[in-house]
Amino acid sequence: MHAVLPALAVFVTPGLIAAPSDGAAWLLRLREAAQHRDFQGTLVNSIGGTVTSSRVAHYGENGHQYERMEMLDGQMRRVFRHNDMVVTLWPERRLAVIEQRDPSTSMPVLMRARPDEHVFERYELRPQGADRVAGHEAQVYLLHPRDGLRFAQRLWMEPHSALLLRVDLLAGDGRVLESAAFSELTLGVRPQPDSVLRPMRKLDGYRVLRPTLVRTRLDAEGWAAPEVPGFEQVSCVKRVLDEGEDGRSGETLQTVYADGLTHVSLFIEPFRGGEHQKPVQTAIGATHTLMQRQGAWWITVVGEVPPATLHKFAAGLVRR
Structure with a gap:
């Protein structure tokens, strides 16, 4: 995250999307989607002129959450999460770090976006029209801050699943500071919890830090x-x-x-x-x-x- 990204033009169809009449229900849909939807895809982050990508997957099964993420650029790093237990692997260094972490603060923005009921006290929700991201229809909303202590966020939400497809963080003048978006996404995949749990347990040959x-x-x-x-x-x-x-x-x-x-x-x-x-x-x-x-x-x-x-x-x- 270095220099500010150049302003990225966002072309959306005005449409007839209105602000949700029940803000609490809208927030609940976002939280439920982030926690329980099954999906996998490629996530692209644009930060300070640097673009990186990662392969991600999320599964919700029997009240449990499973996530995996593999960085596709730079030093190889893999992250596996089962509920609040997170294992980070650096294969080239043969290093594993095991820790309990709050997923709302530790995973990529599109996978941890779980706004709570206080959001509308600090942000105003403004509909921005319709768009498409990674081949999926999206409704676009702007969460505009009510003071200067926080940044605006523009959200692209898939209307049927309520999964976030893209998030932009905006400066006060509208410049895009950061952007995270799926470049490829498959919804409704078959849950594969073993693809997360097995690497978390198989740490032979790794130096393990706890x-x-x-x-x-x-x-x-x-x-x-x-x-x-x-x-x-x-x-x-x-x-x-x-x-x-x-x-x-x-x-x-x-x-x-x-x-x-x-x-x-x-x-x-x-x-x-x-x-x-x-x-x-x-x-x-x-x-x-x-x-x-x-x-x-x-x-x-x-x-x-x-x-x-x-x-x-x-x-x-x-x-x-």
Whole structure:
């Protein structure tokens, strides 16, 4: 996620699509589709002038969710998920990382889009007409933010399944910052949970890392929680890294905030002079990152939100 993408013209047929009269029912359809529809296809991400693709599949069976994702560009990486258990494999390095993660914050945007009932308090839903994506008919909607603390999102929804086919994140002037879309998609495929479970279990020859996650609270760790309008804390864990993951070992406090559509993550770790230097602020597509020192601590705030939002989170995080 680097420089801003050039504005991409979106050609949609005006049509007679109206905003859903029952917003809660519309959101429920999106959540149900993301969790329970069976599909497989190729997902293309355009971020900061870089285009990458991955082969993805999702199955819902007997109340369980199964997903697999294989990166088709760059270093080979495969991700398998069964409910909240995620196994990431780097075959060339013979490395496997096993951890419990919230799928709403860890999977590609089209596979984790599960907006909640608070969305319409922070975004206005605007119908944008009809279009086609990967050979499928789509209804297009714009979720326009009610303040400057978040980005607009344009959604292409397959009308029968309610599955999202494409998502664009937009700057305030309408530029496309990031885009994720299926280039090929098959709906209603036969569930194949074994294609997910088998690789999760067959780890012979891999070095296996199991980061320890301990649920906690910011106040219990000696911090006053930031208060940013429209965002609520959804998780707080103390993450203990095994030596070798990300090239180091240690303990990091991670807190995730959400506004019902997007997420912001805060990471707190001990300040290390040899590694942590001057404050850093970066932008890659819609993802902004702020890193700075706060006393004996190094703070990282990252999310698909404007820079001003990150600064509010950083300013509100106070050591007690």
